[in-house]
Amino acid sequence: MRVLVTGGAGYIGSHTLLELMAQGHEVCVYDSYVNANPKVLDRVRSLSNGKLGDVTGDVRDAAGLDAVFSDFEPEAVIHFAGLKAVGESEERPLAYYDVNVGGTLTLLHAMDRAGCRKIIFSSSATVYGEPVYLPYDEAHPTAPLSVYGRTKLMAEQILADWSKQAGDRAAVLLRYFNPVGAHHSGEIGEDPSDIPNNLVPYIAQVAIGKRPALQVFGTDYDTPDGTGLRDYIHVVDLARAHVAALGYAAGNAGCQPFNIGTGQSVSVRQMVAAFERACGAPIPTRTAPRRAGDIAAMQADPSRAKAAFGWRAEHSLDEMMASTWRWQSQNPDGYGNG
Numbered sequence: 001m002r003v004l005v006t007g008g009a010g011y012i013g014s015h016t017l018l019e020l021m022a023q024g025h026e027v028c029v030y031d032s033y034v035n036a037n038p039k040v041l042d043r044v045r046s047l048s049n050g051k052l053g054d055v056t057g058d059v060r061d062a063a064g065l066d067a068v069f070s071d072f073e074p075e076a077v078i079h080f081a082g083l084k085a086v087g088e089s090e091e092r093p094l095a096y097y098d099v100n101v102g103g104t105l106t107l108l109h110a111m112d113r114a115g116c117r118k119i120i121f122s123s124s125a126t127v128y129g130e131p132v133y134l135p136y137d138e139a140h141p142t143a144p145l146s147v148y149g150r151t152k153l154m155a156e157q158i159l160a161d162w163s164k165q166a167g168d169r170a171a172v173l174l175r176y177f178n179p180v181g182a183h184h185s186g187e188i189g190e191d192p193s194d195i196p197n198n199l200v201p202y203i204a205q206v207a208i209g210k211r212p213a214l215q216v217f218g219t220d221y222d223t224p225d226g227t228g229l230r231d232y233i234h235v236v237d238l239a240r241a242h243v244a245a246l247g248y249a250a251g252n253a254g255c256q257p258f259n260i261g262t263g264q265s266v267s268v269r270q271m272v273a274a275f276e277r278a279c280g281a282p283i284p285t286r287t288a289p290r291r292a293g294d295i296a297a298m299q300a301d302p303s304r305a306k307a308a309f310g311w312r313a314e315h316s317l318d319e320m321m322a323s324t325w326r327w328q329s330q331n332p333d334g335y336g337n338g
């Protein structure tokens with residue numbers, strides 16, 4: 001298929017480009033580079049057959065989108081473009097509604113003008129909010145705890161209503177759990193532009209000597225070792241979920257959510273131990289108070305994605321950490337020196 005990938009230069013997008021190209025899809029990236037380095041596309045080209053289109057543009061720019069729809073004529077869109085920092089979303093709520101909700105609306109209008117009817121959307125497990133039960137299945141109530149989470153839920157609702165119109169429109173909502181890890185080559189990975197908000201990039205920066213110690217946010221949760229539990233998923237497994245979901249969207253109409261996680265949960269302390277195995281050195285830690293807005297535990301029931309499009313996670317925790325360390329140690333400054 002011809003697939004337009006908004007936000008394709010970002011962390012998850014760049015890994016997905018490689019999986020799409022490996023499966024023979026024709027791919028064009030549409031990205032504003034607000035949170036990405038254009039050098040990533042050179043790396044993607046050198047790791048693949050190199051046939052990758054790219055257009056610089058903003059998802060809120062209708063004319064820019066019309067031009068790429070007219071030139072590339074995509075049959076489907078994978079929509080990664082968005083803002084993703086939970087803390088920042090509380091400080092700049094309108095920016096988050098503008099890009100994540102407004103950008104999705106502008107994109108759907110452009111798709112309708114071009115007759116493109118298939119979309120895979122980057123949603124998040126954060127739409128569920130405080131667990132009523134675990135593991136979360138897709139029928140779990142949605143009650144996001146942050147502006148960021150609400151923008152994702154609103155975009156999901158818009159996509160659901162869009163897909164109900166006449167025609168064979170399909171919107172696949174992928175609710176990601178915690179993406180971590182990097183491509184096995186160590187050539188592409190997560191490159192935070194600021195102090196990392198998320199656990200694994202932070203540990204990686206401690207391991208490389210950029211930060212003195214990891215703060216463990218909360219050691220008094222009702223979990224086996226007192227630290228938070230999350231369902232971490234290797235970014236390559238996550239990328240492959242998009243390729244599988246494309247096949248599903250091609251053959252189906254309507255809007256469906258799918259959890260994309262492993263079904264396992266791992267504590268902060270277990271994550272630190274796994275990273276120490278990968279890098280062969282101790283990771284200094286300090287205990288710190290709970291982070292505002294954090295919940296004790298999250299875990300996916302990923303069985304629906306397996307039943308609908310045959311996808312399941314295959315990489316182990318040690319592979320997540322080994323690939324993160326390979327990326328971080330080969331690129332201590334991310335794409336900055338690449």
Ligand code: NAD
Binds near residue numbers: 006007032099176179
């Ligand atoms: P990222 O920031 O690395 O990638 C997002 C990409 O979108 C970047 O390349 C950025 O330059 C681009 N972009 C942002 N605003 C844009 C705009 N207005 N127009 C065009 N391009 C724009 O983030 P990521 O981790 O790869 O996440 C991709 C998507 O997955 C996001 O929508 C995010 O909300 C969602 N998601 C991420 C996580 C996670 O933990 N990484 C978890 C759940 C959901």
Ligand code: UD1
Binds near residue numbers: 126199200230291
């Ligand atoms: C965070 C977001 C969530 C988003 C997800 C994307 C918040 C409140 N939640 O979730 O909305 O979907 O990222 O992956 O920001 N931790 C530490 N020290 C650190 C960093 C994290 O102890 O320096 C702990 C956290 O308390 C948590 C675990 O590590 O228990 C994972 O944290 P993180 O990687 O930020 O992911 P989430 O909290 O799941």
